[in-house]
Structures are given as C-alpha cells and as structure tokens.
Amino acid sequence: MTNSNLIAIFNGQIAHQSVQLCNARELHSFLESQRQYANWISERIKDYGFTENEDYIIVTERTNGRPRKEYHITLDMGKELAMVERNEKGRQIRKYFIECERQAKQKNEENRPLAIPEKTYTFTLTEYELRKLAWLWKIAERMRNSHALTTARKLGSRYCLRLRGKPRLQNEPRRMPETAYQNDRRRRMPP
Numbered sequence: 001m002t003n004s005n006l007i008a009i010f011n012g013q014i015a016h017q018s019v020q021l022c023n024a025r026e027l028h029s030f031l032e033s034q035r036q037y038a039n040w041i042s043e044r045i046k047d048y049g050f051t052e053n054e055d056y057i058i059v060t061e062r063t064n065g066r067p068r069k070e071y072h073i074t075l076d077m078g079k080e081l082a083m084v085e086r087n088e089k090g091r092q093i094r095k096y097f098i099e100c101e102r103q104a105k106q107k108n109e110e111n112r113p114l115a116i117p118e119k120t121y122t123f124t125l126t127e128y129e130l131r132k133l134a135w136l137w138k139i140a141e142r143m144r145n146s147h148a149l150t151t152a153r154k155l156g157s158r159y160c161l162r163l164r165g166k167p168r169l170q171n172e173p174r175r176m177p178e179t180a181y182q183n184d185r186r187r188r189m190p191p
Helices: 024-031 037-048 075-085 088-111 127-144 147-155 160-164 180-188
Strands: 009-014 017-023 056-061 068-074
Touching: 009 056, 017 024, 017 075, 017 088, 024 037, 024 068, 024 075, 024 088, 037 075, 068 075, 075 088
Parallel strands: none
Antiparallel strands: 009 017, 017 068, 056 068
C-alpha cells in the first residue's frame, strides 16, 4: 500500500469549521486491532477524553439491517488513536495523516488571495485651492467652538457630543438642564 491511499480522507464540518475527517471504522481495520470496533472506539473516546462535535461527529448510516453509527474523526484524533496502538501500522498512519494535513495547508496557502497593499493618494493643489481648503478648515473649527456647543450643553441636549464630533454612548446617562429653581436651592442650602 502506498501512502496515497491508506485511508480515505474527506472534508467535513465540525462546529461550523471545515476540517479533514476520516472514518474511525476504516482506521480500526487498518490498525488491525484485535478488539471489537464498537468497544474499541467507545473506550478510546472515554479513556482519552475526546469530545463529540470537537474531535469527532457521529453519523448514522442506514444499512439493510439496523442503522449503524459511524464515527467521523478529525486527523488529530486519528493521530492520537494511531499512537496509542504502538505498532508499525500506527506509526505509518500517523505519518500519513501528517502528510495529508501538510498538503491541505499548502493548498490553502496557494488559494489564499495576495495581501492588498494599502492605497496612498497624492494630491496636487493650486495655491487658490489650498487657501480655500484652509479657510473651510478654519470655519469648521470655529463652528465646533461656537456658542452652539455651549447652548446645547446647557440644554442637556444629546446632540452636544455630536457637535464636538464625538457620538454619545448608548449607556451614557443624559444630563438634564439645571433650572433656576435648582440653582436657588443650592445657593440657599448651608454647607
């Protein structure tokens, strides 16, 4: 047997992520384990703490008789199961899984789009355009520092921060305007 066809490897989804999987039944037969498959897989899962929908998924297949549980395991889980067997077949299949992962990673790198360099822009302005831009900038600064801001703040408006160019946070409490009555009460109260 060549390394290209030891066990069928296929793409699947575990926890909404695309991963490479193999059938645990095929792995069991390739490893030539003397134990019965159902006992072998259930004890390995229990002994080594594998978790469903993270390390493997269970697929129920319909056969002519009763339905059969198939365990589709990740290559990481397959490598660990192969190491546990401690035989030549286990070492062989582990190397095969590592090579399959390396090939899949290489394909992903080839298909990944190249990084797009950051765009830079260069402007050429005449002296007139530059003066006009500076003038507009100065007007914008004056408007930000104008009485509209202080008036909005005194009224307790939520647009106060928008005038300064800062959006108001959703959880930030609104500041209520102080009335003349509240100001008088403060002045009259002894310290």
